Amino acid sequence: MGYGVKAETWGPLALFTRPEMKTERMSYDVMTPSAARGILESIYWKPELRYIIDRIYVCNPIRFTNIRRNEVSEKIPRTDALAAMNGCKVPYMYAPSVIQQRASTVLRDVRYVIEAHFELTGKGGERDSEEKHYAILMRRLKNGQCFMQPYFGCREFPAKFRLFESETVPTAPENMGEKDLGFMLYDMDYSDRKNIKPMFFRAVMHDGCIDIKGSKVTS
Numbered sequence: 094m095g096y097g098v099k100a101e102t103w104g105p106l107a108l109f110t111r112p113e114m115k116t117e118r119m120s121y122d123v124m125t126p127s128a129a130r131g132i133l134e135s136i137y138w139k140p141e142l143r144y145i146i147d148r149i150y151v152c153n154p155i156r157f158t159n160i161r162r163n164e165v166s167e168k169i170p171r172t173d174a175l176a177a178m179n180g181c182k183v184p185y186m187y188a189p190s191v192i193q194q195r196a197s198t199v200l201r202d203v204r205y206v207i208e209a210h211f212e213l214t215g216k217g218g219e220r221d222s223e224e225k226h227y228a229i230l231m232r233r234l235k236n237g238q239c240f241m242q243p244y245f246g247c248r249e250f251p252a253k254f255r256l257f258e259s260e261t262v263p264t265a266p267e268n269m270g271e272k273d274l275g276f277m278l279y280d281m282d283y284s285d286r287k288n289i290k291p292m293f294f295r296a297v298m299h300d301g302c303i304d305i306k307g308s309k310v311t312s
Contacts, residue, residue, distance in 0.1 A: 096227040099257040103204035107245030118197040127280040129207045135243040137230045141217030147306040150206035150262040158201045165191045264301025272298045
């Protein structure tokens with residue numbers, strides 16, 4: 094059994110992109126489990142541990158807004174990037190020629206509480222312990238320290254965070270009752286690096302809480 098933790102995170106904007114929307118970005122109604130895992134890994138991560146998201150609490154009402162952002166229509170080929178890492182010429186992209194302005198439907202004024210635990214992967218050796226990693230994670234959450242800046246889906250939307258120490262999680266009255274949010278991205282299956290597959294689950298919110306642990310995951 095892994096050590097459990099609750100982390101509160103919030104920010105003015107969030108974009109958890111639906112993969113079925115190809116041209117314009119459209120956010121899911123709430124944070125995805127993979128995004129929640131990414132926030133925890135931004136705070137503290139080691140190859141020796143793996144985070145598992147148990148529940149996501151939606152504290153604020155679900156509100157959308159529309160914005161326009163400058164994006165690029167191309168990306169530097171992977172082979173050019175690898176060549177640059179090996180000492181070859183650094184790849185160059187003339188941004189003004191590939192800039193495109195695209196509309197995005199994003200969430201605004203978001204606040205979540207992530208309930209999760211972690212398990213050891215066995216890469217730390219015999220002397221590795223859950224107590225050590227748990228103490229470091231708790232210290233970082235209390236002090237606001239992070240490995241890199243957490244964000245909500247895109248790096249343009251930074252996330253603030255802190256340790257959530259209360260027993261009960263307050264949620265907005267609009268989130269009470271049962272709401273079926275449909276199929277949502279759970280995470281990516283990296284078991285076969287040559288054939289990475291997305292995994293989905295049926296997200297149902299009960300009184301502002303999405304129980305990830307009790308959901309069935311399909312690929």
